[in-house]
Amino acid sequence: MSRLVGKVLVAQGGGPTPVINQSxxxxxxxxxxxxxxxxxxxxxxxxxxxxxxxxxxxxxxTTHNLQQVADTPSSGLLSTRDKPDEEYCARMFKVMxxxxxxxxxxxxxNDSSDTVRIVNEQAKAAxxxxxxxxxxxxxxxxxxxxxxxxxxxxxxxxxxQAFMGVNLDNRALQGVYVGVVMGRHAGFLTASSSLAxxxxxxxxxxxxxxxRHFIVENFLADVDRVYKKHGLCTIxxxxxxxxxxxxxxxxRLMGEERDSHGNxxxxxTGALGDLLVQEIKKGLGIKRVRSDTFGYLQRCFMGVRSxxxxxEAREVGEKxxxxxxxxNVDGSVVIRRPVLNYSVDYELVPLEAVAGKxxxxxxxxxxxxxxxxxxxxHHYCRPLLGSALPESHRLRAPSVPKILHK
Amino acid sequence: MSRLVGKVLVAQGGGPTPVINQSxxxxxxxxxxxxxxxxxxxxxxxxxxxxxxxxxxxxxxTTHNLQQVADTPSSGLLSTRDKPDEEYCARMFKVMxxxxxxxxxxxxxNDSSDTVRIVNEQAKAAxxxxxxxxxxxxxxxxxxxxxxxxxxxxxxxxxxQAFMGVNLDNRALQGVYVGVVMGRHAGFLTASSSLAxxxxxxxxxxxxxxxRHFIVENFLADVDRVYKKHGLCTIxxxxxxxxxxxxxxxxRLMGEERDSHGNxxxxxTGALGDLLVQEIKKGLGIKRVRSDTFGYLQRCFMGVRSxxxxxEAREVGEKxxxxxxxxNVDGSVVIRRPVLNYSVDYELVPLEAVAGKxxxxxxxxxxxxxxxxxxxxHHYCRPLLGSALPESHRLRAPSVPKILHK
Numbered sequence: 001m002s003r004l005v006g007k008v009l010v011a012q013g014g015g016p017t018p019v020i021n022q023s024x025x026x027x028x029x030x031x032x033x034x035x036x037x038x039x040x041x042x043x044x045x046x047x048x049x050x051x052x053x054x055x056x057x058x059x060x061x062t063t064h065n066l067q068q069v070a071d072t073p074s075s076g077l078l079s080t081r082d083k084p085d086e087e088y089c090a091r092m093f094k095v096m097x098x099x100x101x102x103x104x105x106x107x108x109x110n111d112s113s114d115t116v117r118i119v120n121e122q123a124k125a126a127x128x129x130x131x132x133x134x135x136x137x138x139x140x141x142x143x144x145x146x147x148x149x150x151x152x153x154x155x156x157x158x159x160x161q162a163f164m165g166v167n168l169d170n171r172a173l174q175g176v177y178v179g180v181v182m183g184r185h186a187g188f189l190t191a192s193s194s195l196a197x198x199x200x201x202x203x204x205x206x207x208x209x210x211x212r213h214f215i216v217e218n219f220l221a222d223v224d225r226v227y228k229k230h231g232l233c234t235i236x237x238x239x240x241x242x243x244x245x246x247x248x249x250x251x252r253l254m255g256e257e258r259d260s261h262g263n264x265x266x267x268x269t270g271a272l273g274d275l276l277v278q279e280i281k282k283g284l285g286i287k288r289v290r291s292d293t294f295g296y297l298q299r300c301f302m303g304v305r306s307x308x309x310x311x312e313a314r315e316v317g318e319k320x321x322x323x324x325x326x327x328n329v330d331g332s333v334v335i336r337r338p339v340l341n342y343s344v345d346y347e348l349v350p351l352e353a354v355a356g357k358x359x360x361x362x363x364x365x366x367x368x369x370x371x372x373x374x375x376x377x378h379h380y381c382r383p384l385l386g387s388a389l390p391e392s393h394r395l396r397a398p399s400v401p402k403i404l405h406k
Numbered sequence: 407m408s409r410l411v412g413k414v415l416v417a418q419g420g421g422p423t424p425v426i427n428q429s430x431x432x433x434x435x436x437x438x439x440x441x442x443x444x445x446x447x448x449x450x451x452x453x454x455x456x457x458x459x460x461x462x463x464x465x466x467x468t469t470h471n472l473q474q475v476a477d478t479p480s481s482g483l484l485s486t487r488d489k490p491d492e493e494y495c496a497r498m499f500k501v502m503x504x505x506x507x508x509x510x511x512x513x514x515x516n517d518s519s520d521t522v523r524i525v526n527e528q529a530k531a532a533x534x535x536x537x538x539x540x541x542x543x544x545x546x547x548x549x550x551x552x553x554x555x556x557x558x559x560x561x562x563x564x565x566x567q568a569f570m571g572v573n574l575d576n577r578a579l580q581g582v583y584v585g586v587v588m589g590r591h592a593g594f595l596t597a598s599s600s601l602a603x604x605x606x607x608x609x610x611x612x613x614x615x616x617x618r619h620f621i622v623e624n625f626l627a628d629v630d631r632v633y634k635k636h637g638l639c640t641i642x643x644x645x646x647x648x649x650x651x652x653x654x655x656x657x658r659l660m661g662e663e664r665d666s667h668g669n670x671x672x673x674x675t676g677a678l679g680d681l682l683v684q685e686i687k688k689g690l691g692i693k694r695v696r697s698d699t700f701g702y703l704q705r706c707f708m709g710v711r712s713x714x715x716x717x718e719a720r721e722v723g724e725k726x727x728x729x730x731x732x733x734n735v736d737g738s739v740v741i742r743r744p745v746l747n748y749s750v751d752y753e754l755v756p757l758e759a760v761a762g763k764x765x766x767x768x769x770x771x772x773x774x775x776x777x778x779x780x781x782x783x784h785h786y787c788r789p790l791l792g793s794a795l796p797e798s799h800r801l802r803a804p805s806v807p808k809i810l811h812k
Binding site: 054055057060068078094165168172173271292294297302390395403404 | 421422447448458459460461462463464466467468471472474475477478479480481482483484485486487500501504505567568570571572574575577578579583675676677679680683696697698699700701702703705706707708709710794795796798799800801802803804805806808809810811
């Protein structure tokens, strides 16, 4: 095997996660071990940094600071929402040639994977030797071929811990609570709220994911039943829930009139939660109904993460470099789980297997009523949150006999 | 001093905090040390539990479980929004007499303090020996006489850590971000977002508190200036901001038309954030503008707390019992700070000094422009968040010289 000598380029794209820097640092530290690597560049603001030649030299970064950045959430190299087409990729490829980039590692979701695929094809067509590897990340957990994705476990910790707090809060003051969680097409993150349950009457009592149609009448009947049973009801919904025609609930509930008046955007707002609150108040006559939209809080919250997720995010970065250097191949690194509880292994699959595709919750993770998750999901998800999940406790003191109200 | 023999009753009212159980447990464990205490009862759901005679016997609770509950956020004895009047208090007093309650400890805010005051007066009028002590708690930090209030430091940790994450997220993808923080009349919690700043360009760049009038034109000019300077802008606003006439911004921005159409409640919704987003988009033409309303997430989030806050919440409970047992007096426990950085001391003040009053941010905590906080606030607030606050880190790698775009 002839050694391909040249520079490494690493970048990250799309929404940040609490552990995405682990993957960048995994690449940077592992690549330093190979003598054919002449320098390790990082692109600032993802693919945009590549076409603008906005690089930093990670070879001139200390190990200590790389470690500190790895432990910091969000994209240390900054990110972009640019989705390159063929022409954009051609410009990227030109810059890579100019800088003698021979190894390209891109950390991102399914769009980023597609970018790596296009650049890789252009390099082949130009007979330019380039190893191009996609490294997975997404809090949505929706990449094909992966058992789970780096970033998901930590975001799931945030969602579970938030719902633990909501359980305690809602039990103290009693009402109906709706928490709106990220996830336009895949319900994994919303489903992770179920990990907040400890006591038999803990919430979330109802969980609605985009994989099932959202029927307002059924929803109200569900809330009514739980509220009558427990005197309170805690609900988790994905921002992406839609009706039987595929119309997002946020558009449907707003109605055309509201749309033209209010001109609110469809995501990144508290609108869906507020609209569901209105439906419950109107339909069931319950007074104390509250809603929170988790929004950006769930994506990079400082101080909450799964250490298992952090380790795996580091490992996919290291493995990407090892595949490129030892095996001289291109592809997308994926996480497998040979043992349910719990071990992982890594593989390299063709870029086409991941690029541009979306993975949904398997049917056996969602209950028959479409308003909750199954034990199978619980077994799948629990190990991903690591060992640091806190636990709530209740008083067990016995009741005192009444004197006046006997 | 003759010893007053009888039962202890402890309860908690109003919104929960991450450390309110510490105070309950402080009372329960300390009261066990005094032989004149025949039993320690806890009222379930605060004052409502008292009129309903809904008590649990904390004397029959294990020390280990009390400790576990102390470390759990929210109200382990559950809470209530009932605000007792004279007649309500008279019913409470009747139940206390029936159960031979001789020591009453109520953990809560300024409304709860007023309840203790009324019950105490009724006991005096009836010549019934009762020690009644108010124990402070509120994430709003707005109790008179107190340097700060138990619960605030932990909620401030959540707000600071959330804004640290927002800083990282908004730096990666760049736009304008509005975070709406709890606080109808006092801006302390919103101001604590300033503790998220580490690097010179970190946010929040603008902070608006209810202690200053909110002028939309000034707000837009502020956002414009910051956005032009940094290419992004991170903003913290209190839910209670109002205009020069004292009209809450949420009502003003909604307008009468929206009010009649939308019928949205004024708090516990994402409406204020969404409306400010609309103002920025409309007034400044910036595309990526996002908002989160921290809502209930900031009040009991599991796993985020200030250990200093937790210790002090425990101590105010213990001190309350000590004042009642050793000094045989009534009043409200307050926290003093004899040394700025940092030590506390406790005092008992008359209930009237705290009851029904609201403390606001001192003028020297708010900057002249009314869009930020001062160093004085920073020095005041930092120690309250304890030692567990995480820290973000950035890459320091040097830029690479351009080849194509020289």
